[in-house]
Amino acid sequence: MSSQRSTTTLWRPTGPVELELVRELGWRAWPPRLPEQPIFYPVLNEDYAVKIARDWNVVHDGSGFVTRFEVDSEFLRRYPVQQAGGRTILELWVPAEELDEFNAHIVGEIQVVHEFR
Incomplete structure (x- = not known):
């Protein structure tokens, strides 16, 4: 008899560059942070993730995406x-040095x- 782990749903607003890196990692991991990114911050609700992807990523990156995991x-x-x-x-707030774990x-x-364009 196997026991199933309890999980928490998280969301992450992201731009096209980070999303491509996630794709390259087989949709199973987030890429290492850049030097100017000391933390990785997934968010706890979809509406907040949508707002960031739509209002920030689209303006800065031309497109924005909301991921769920x-x-x-x-x-x-x-x-x-x-x-x-x-x-x-x-x-x-996940410190960059803990992202692999x-x-x-x-x-x-x-x-x-x-997806927003």
Whole structure:
């Protein structure tokens, strides 16, 4: 008898360059952060991810995407929820040096759920 891990759904707004790197990683991991990106911040709700992808990524990158993925809930307990604005502006702040370990706890594939141009 196998036990299924409890997972938490996270979203990540992203531009076309990062999305291509995710594709190259087989839709199973996020690429390493750039030097000017000390944290990886997935968000806790779809509406917030849509707002960033639509209002920021499209303006800066020409297109924006919202991804959805599952992460082992027990592992996520190490990252307190950060309120980055209003009540629904919620993120997890994963230090760049912990991203490989974070990626190892992704369950299934990263999926694109919205695209904006």
